[in-house]
Structure formats: structure tokens, C-alpha cells
């Protein structure tokens with residue numbers, strides 16, 4: 161038997177040699193004809209089907225998503241099976257990812273069908289590019305038996321893409337982009353904010369609702385296509401300073417594994433620059449504009465009530481925080497939120513935060529543009545329990561009841577609550593921290609009674625930047641009105 165295979169092998173080698181020699185003497189059109197028939201013959205006897213997945217489609221603009229998904233899907237199989245592996249440094253140099261090297265092959269099994277994946281590279285002389293005379297084209301090749309064509313094309317490929325995508329999402333490291341002061345470009349760092357929905361002090365039902373909304377959005381590509389809308393969703397987060405708007409923003413980014421583009425509008429000089437910046441944002445990202453009311457004069461008409469006048473007086477110096485060189489206009493911003501760019505490149509969230517929702521121009525925050533308005537408010541007992549768990553690792557304490565009843569009657573932001581829950585010295589007793597919180601809550605309650613005489617908060621308490629000052633006054637006025 162062994163002899164027979166050896167003889168067959170050498171016969172084939174000789175045939176191939178003779179064929180190569182003879183090819184030289186055939187005219188080209190005859191060569192083509194013979195090649196075609198030879199291919200047909202080979203195909204007839206070949207029991208396999210092959211599918212190739214190139215890294216870049218012919219226009220070479222964007223990496224083929226199927227290729228990326230396959231790369232992720234095969235990563236663990238390559239580590240287990242391939243003899244030659246390629247190592248790439250990922251996650252900003254923090255870890256190494258292994259993929260199979262050129263000419264390597266790994267097998268996979270699906271519903272009892274065995275199939276093979278191989279990785280190939282082709283060097284192609286490129287006429288299109290003057291920079292790169294020889295272009296490298298990489299692709300994966302899938303080989304399987306003809307009779308399983310239906311199961312592979314019908315189910316297996318979808319399974320591979322879904323699995324690969326899920327692995328990609330799991331591995332993805334979120335980045336935080338900020339726009340530069342002098343030119344419309346982004347620079348980024350790895351986003352390592354630990355905020356999550358678990359650690360967020362918020363009404364559990366509200367939390368669940370937001371998470372469900374995000375999940376629905378993530379899976380709604382087909383729906384958005386069907387209704388002819390860009391795949392994006394706007395969130396308006398509003399509430400007093402320290403109520404957790406930025407924290408919720410970070411929790412959303414971590415939950416979705418979306419990069420954050422933290423857009424500082426005050427350093428954007430024109431609508432053209434704004435467009436350039438937005439054009440350079442990627443899919444699966446959040447465009448975040450914090451304190452939108454302070455970023456530009458985007459506020460709408462205000463009612464001339466006494467309370468509004470009080471706030472406006474205090475906000476006089478806030479205008480100084482607005483960059484008067486910036487020519488970004490409300491209509492410019494609206495155009496870019498809704499414009500054509502937003503439809504290119506896939507899923508995006510647009511998140512605005514503000515302390516003064518009632519002052520914003522309705523055009524900016526109307527439903528459809530800011531689809532979901534989320535209020536973050538003062539700390540309530542449910543939120544406090546989350547913070548107590550985060551900061552002190554306790555679920556209950558005899559002082560909880562007092563805290564609960566005082567929180568029900570006093571406006572204290574989660575940020576203020578956390579100040580008391582943080583240990584001031586190593587291993588500080590939780591009872592002492594809770595007493596400190598209770599003391600502050602009682603003081604606040606007493607102050608509210610005094611303010612009931614009609615006094616707002618002193619203007620000397622203003623934030624030097626002026627950004628939050630009127631919110632504090634707002635809070636004082638609210639307490640006084642209460």
C-alpha cells in the first residue's frame with residue numbers, strides 16, 4: 161500500500177513537471193483553454209467547497225467585518241491547534257493576542273460537520289498605488305464537504321459571525337477621545353472609569369429601563385434601516401450637580417463598550433470644524449457634550465419669572481466661561497446631530513448633560529433628537545443602599561432607618577453622600593461615617609427651615625468657573641420654596 165502511494169506521488173510529480181515544460185510551447189489561447197478544462201476536471205473530482213473572506217473588500221476602504229469576526233472566532237482555536245502563531249500586542253500594550261500564521265490550518269466542528277479554516281496571504285503588484293508597489297492581501301479560507309453546503313452557508317456562518325462579534329465586544333477596550341484646543345482633531349486615552357450600572361445609585365426600575373433601552377438600541381440595526389432612520393439614539397441627562405450624570409455616562413460607555421467622544425464645544429471654532437470632528441468619530445461610540453447649557457449660548461427663550469430673573473443674575477458671569485470665539489451655532493449643532501454624517505458608519509449614542517433642562521432650546525432636546533430624557537436627582541434611600549454597599553460593603557446597619565427617613569426630607573446629592581461614606585482614616589468605623597452623614601443631613605434640614613424665611617444660597621458660594629453656581633442657587637431656591 162505504501163509503495164502504491166509513493167508511486168502515485170512520483171507519477172503525479174512527473175506529470176506536473178512535464179505539463180509545466182509543455183506549457184511553454186503552447187500558444188496562450190490554447191493554454192487558457194486547457195487550463196479551463198483542467199479546472200473543470202479538478203472541480204468535478206474535488207468533493208469540497210471553499211469560501212474566502214478577504215480582509216478588505218475591493219474598494220479597500222473599510223476592513224471587512226466578517227474577516228474581523230472570523231479572526232476573533234478563530235483566535236482560541238488557533239492558540240490550541242496551530243503550530244505557527246502570530247502575536248500582536250493589543251489593549252495599548254497590556255496584552256498579547258495570538259492568531260494563526262500564514263499557511264496554517266485549524267479545524268472546527270459544527271453539528272457533526274468537520275470543516276477547515278486556513279489563513280493565506282497574497283502579494284499583489286498594485287498598479288493603483290504609487291506608494292505601495294506590492295500590496296499584501298490577507299484572507300481566510302473555509303473548506304468543507306459539498307454535501308454540507310446548506311448547513312454551513314445557512315447556519316454555521318451566522319454562528320461564526322455572531323460568536324466572533326461577541327468575542328470582539330468582550331475584548332474591546334473603551335477609549336476616551338477629547339478634541340484638541342487649536343485644531344479639529346481628536347486625541348485619546350484608554351477609558352478606565354470603573355462606573356457601572358451596579359455601582360450607580362439610582363432607582364432600580366429606572367436603571368433597568370435604561371439598560372433595556374440600550375439593549376434594544378444595540379439590536380435594532382434592521383429596525384432603523386426599515387424605518388429609514390440613522391442608527392443613533394439621543395439621551396439627555398439632567399439633574400443637579402453631583403447627581404451622577406457623568407457617572408451614568410461612564411456606566412453607559414462601559415455597559416455598551418462604546419468609545420466616548422467627549423466633545424468640548426467651547427474650543428470648536430466653527431461649524432466646519434464641528435463637522436470635521438464628527439466625521440472622524442467611529443461607529444459604536446458616544447458623542448458626549450457635558451453641561452451643554454454652559455458650552456455655548458444654546459439656550460432658548462426664557463420665561464421672565466422672578467425665579468428665572470434670580471438665576472439669570474447669578475448666571476451673568478457664566479457667560480465668561482463661554483468662548484466668544486466659537487462660531488458653532490445651534491442650527492449647526494442640530495444639523496450635525498441629524499445630518500448625513502450621523503447615518504454613516506453605524507450605531508452612535510448622543511448624550512447631553514445639563515443642570516438646567518428647562519433653559520435649553522426645545523429644538524435641541526425635542527423627542528426624536530434627544531429620544532430619552534433621564535432625570536438624575538437627589539439621593540433617596542434605594543440609592544443610598546447602593547452607595548453604602550460600594551463604599552462600606554454593608555447591606556444593613558441599625559442607623560440605616562434614620563438615614564432613610566432624613567433622606568426622604570432633605571435634598572442631598574449622591575456626591576455629597578459619598579463624601580461621608582468615604583473613610584477619613586484607614587479602617588474608620590462605618591458607624592462613625594453614618595453618624596457624620598446623619599449630622600450633615602440634620603444640618604441641611606435645619607438650614608432649609610431657616611431658608612424658608614426667603615433666603616437663597618449666598619452668591620459667595622459660587623463656583624469660580626461659574627458653571628455650577630446657578631444650579632446651587634436653583635437648589636437653594638427650591639429648598640426655600642419647599
Ligand SMILES: Nc1ncnc2c1ncn2[C@@H]1O[C@H](COP(=O)(O)OP(=O)(O)OP(=O)(O)O)[C@@H](O)[C@H]1O
Pocket residue numbers: 359360361362399400401402403404405406407408515574575576578628
Ligand atoms: N448616582 C450616583 N451613583 C454613584 N455615585 C455617584 C452618583 N452621583 C454622584 N456620584 C459620585 O459623585 C461624584 C460626582 O458625580 P458626577 O460627576 O457623576 O455628577 P454630575 O451630576 O455629573 O455632576 P456635574 O453636574 O457637576 O458634572 C462621582 O465621582 C461619584 O463618585
